[in-house]
Amino acid sequence: MSQLHDCRDAFSAALLELAQGDARVVALTNDSLSSSKLTSFSRLFPERLINLGIAEQNTVGIASGLANGGKIPFVCGASCFLTGRALEQIKVDLAYSRANVKVCGMSSGLAYGALGATHHSIEDMAWTRAIANMVVIVPADSIETAQAVYAAAAYEGPVFLRLSRMPVPDVHGRDYQFEIGRATWLRSGTDVTIVANGTMVSRALTAAHLLAQEGISAGVLNMATVRPIDQAAIVTAAERGPIITVEEHTIYGGLGSAVAEVVVTTRPTRMRLLGIPGVFAPTGSTQWLLEYFGLTAQNICEVARDLLRGDGHHG
Amino acid sequence: MSAITTATQADIQPSIDDLKAMAQVIRRHIITMIHAAQAGHPGGSLSAADIVTALYFRVMRLDPANPSWPDRDRFILSKGHACPVWYAALAERGFFDRSHLTTLRQLNSILQGHADMRKTPGVDMTVGSLGQGICAGLGMALAGKLHGKDYHVYVMIGDGEAQEGAVWEAAMAAPRWRLDNLTVIVDNNGIQNDAFTAEIMPVEPLADKWRAFRWNVIEIDGHRMEEIVPALESVKAIKGVPTVIIAKTIKGRGVSFMENVPAWHGAAPNDAQAQAALAEIAEGLR
Numbered sequence: 001m002s003q004l005h006d007c008r009d010a011f012s013a014a015l016l017e018l019a020q021g022d023a024r025v026v027a028l029t030n031d032s033l034s035s036s037k038l039t040s041f042s043r044l045f046p047e048r049l050i051n052l053g054i055a056e057q058n059t060v061g062i063a064s065g066l067a068n069g070g071k072i073p074f075v076c077g078a079s080c081f082l083t084g085r086a087l088e089q090i091k092v093d094l095a096y097s098r099a100n101v102k103v104c105g106m107s108s109g110l111a112y113g114a115l116g117a118t119h120h121s122i123e124d125m126a127w128t129r130a131i132a133n134m135v136v137i138v139p140a141d142s143i144e145t146a147q148a149v150y151a152a153a154a155y156e157g158p159v160f161l162r163l164s165r166m167p168v169p170d171v172h173g174r175d176y177q178f179e180i181g182r183a184t185w186l187r188s189g190t191d192v193t194i195v196a197n198g199t200m201v202s203r204a205l206t207a208a209h210l211l212a213q214e215g216i217s218a219g220v221l222n223m224a225t226v227r228p229i230d231q232a233a234i235v236t237a238a239e240r241g242p243i244i245t246v247e248e249h250t251i252y253g254g255l256g257s258a259v260a261e262v263v264v265t266t267r268p269t270r271m272r273l274l275g276i277p278g279v280f281a282p283t284g285s286t287q288w289l290l291e292y293f294g295l296t297a298q299n300i301c302e303v304a305r306d307l308l309r310g311d312g313h314h315g
Numbered sequence: 316m317s318a319i320t321t322a323t324q325a326d327i328q329p330s331i332d333d334l335k336a337m338a339q340v341i342r343r344h345i346i347t348m349i350h351a352a353q354a355g356h357p358g359g360s361l362s363a364a365d366i367v368t369a370l371y372f373r374v375m376r377l378d379p380a381n382p383s384w385p386d387r388d389r390f391i392l393s394k395g396h397a398c399p400v401w402y403a404a405l406a407e408r409g410f411f412d413r414s415h416l417t418t419l420r421q422l423n424s425i426l427q428g429h430a431d432m433r434k435t436p437g438v439d440m441t442v443g444s445l446g447q448g449i450c451a452g453l454g455m456a457l458a459g460k461l462h463g464k465d466y467h468v469y470v471m472i473g474d475g476e477a478q479e480g481a482v483w484e485a486a487m488a489a490p491r492w493r494l495d496n497l498t499v500i501v502d503n504n505g506i507q508n509d510a511f512t513a514e515i516m517p518v519e520p521l522a523d524k525w526r527a528f529r530w531n532v533i534e535i536d537g538h539r540m541e542e543i544v545p546a547l548e549s550v551k552a553i554k555g556v557p558t559v560i561i562a563k564t565i566k567g568r569g570v571s572f573m574e575n576v577p578a579w580h581g582a583a584p585n586d587a588q589a590q591a592a593l594a595e596i597a598e599g600l601r
């Protein structure tokens with residue numbers, strides 16, 4: 001875990017490779033070519049890069065029509081506007097209609113920290129996860145991002161791919177194989193499980209590492225697919241002990257909620273949900289905001305200790 | 316300097332020359348703020364500077380000491396990323412102290428990355444997601460009619476923003492209620508985020524489009540105070556229809572190396588660039 005990567009680069013490289021091998025692949029954007037890292041795509045495939053201007057609803061609607069005509073559209077733009085403005089197109093034109101369209105939300109979570117709450121995208125996982133037929137993927141690193149792009153293209157149906165712009169270290173090996181709906185144990189542990197996705201996975205790993213030094217054995221489960229969720233992996237975690245979920249998202253309806261839905265109906269265990277606690281975040285740098293909301297390895301450790309204290313563990 | 320630098324003196328009707336000078340003061344703030352924050356949108360802030368100055372220092376009925384005065388005229392910067400121009404005008408007009416300006420985008424600042432009506436005195440509508448402010452402005456105008464009030468609502472949109480469907484939903488709705496107390500100003504600088512609007516998704520012919528929607532259409536040079544002021548002052552006399560002012564502007568206006576260059580949509584000047592920009596603006600002041 002040393003070098004940091006902006007996963008949008010892995011995204012655009014994978015998309016380019018796909019496009020080279022498959023003429024059906026097209027990219028759509030809403031006046032966000034460069035922030036979606038589609039500049040090389042537009043140079044190589046100018047006629048397959050469709051920029052609709054600042055018109056998210058039209059963009060997603062057109063994507064569904066392109067899918068009907070046999071294309072595999074990747075709709076790319078800032079997640080806040082793409083999911084927010086075009087939510088009903090996502091629901092009806094993509095999900096209900098089972099259109100083969102991939103919605104790629106860039107700069108999600110608090111990545112646009114200083115631009116303020118209009119640009120923070122801390123509800124997108126909840127919105128898309130609530131919709132039937134949607135596949136919702138939140139990759140943890142550049143390796144998983146590339147794999148998720150290939151998996152989304154191979155999967156016939158609507159997918160929401162949630163990306164950040166905050167550089168993160170790679171947590172997977174080169175031989176990693178992402179599979180839709182399958183969570184990955186990045187570290188096994190017997191006392192507590194930290195379930196995370198996206199930008200929070202490397203922080204969960206750091207926390208587990210720090211906890212090990214104190215004699216606490218924490219497992220780390222990367223829940224890259226939020227819908228359909230890996231029930232079996234959650235049950236395994238719940239059987240081991242308490243669960244902490246960590247997400248760069250509101251705790252209302254996101255990863256924590258998804259895990260809790262499985263836990264309470266299968267194998268109830270104590271849980272803590274880390275994320276944004278149902279407020280609009282202020283303007284501030286991403287790093288500051290993540291600290292402010294306790295989305296750090298240190299705070300994950302703190303919460304783990306607290307949970308285990310409640311369990312009678314470690315005095 | 317000019318007769319309009321403080322709130323109390325704003326009662327005196329400022330001249331065209333006073334307004335021109337104030338527009339340069341606003342431009343200076345824009346550069347200083349975005350340079351201090353090392354982030355922001357200079358291009359679209361500078362293109363709007365002359366019109367926003369005319370609104371705040373001559374046209375609008377306001378009371379900076381009482382920002383929620385029910386009879387105030389309203390302004391919504393629907394192209395919310397250009398909020399430095401708005402913040403600068405509000406500070407110069409006396410809604411809050413100028414010292415706040417360099418706190419742009421900082422934690423706990425009253426000046427958020429995009430304007431927040433619950434944080435900034437004088438801001439009537441939260442903005443940042445394009446295509447929303449115009450609908451809210453229509454609602455404010457409708458409320459004015461329903462309450463028998465005579466305030467006027469001004470909404471500024473971008474030419475790129477005019478690609479949003481909601482803009483045209485509002486364009487269709489305003490004549491339906493004969494909202495002659497609503498004026499939309501298009502800051503038609505011809506550039507959006509990625510490139511020139513004509514290349515990405517042409518919005519022209521704008522005047523014909525608004526005319527077809529049954530609006531009173533006025534076309535002006537959005538940098539000539541001699542055209543801006545009479546256009547804005549003429550709208551209150553128009554009865555029964557809303558007005559749209561299509562203002563031909565130059566993105567980055569006032570700073571030569573930013574003018575008409577798409578890359579200055581959302582980039583902050585470095586130290587040397589800020590210095591050069593401020594020098595040019597000072598030149599324009601004289």
Ligand SMILES: Cc1ncc(C[n+]2csc(CCOP(=O)(O)OP(=O)(O)O)c2C)c(N)n1
Nearest residue numbers: 031081359444445473474475476506507508
């Ligand atoms: C709904 C929505 N989509 C995308 C964006 C991102 N965005 C911010 S500014 C901008 C370009 C705006 O162009 P224009 O309206 O012409 O403004 P100006 O050139 O005057 O700055 C874009 C695409 C946004 N803020 N809101």
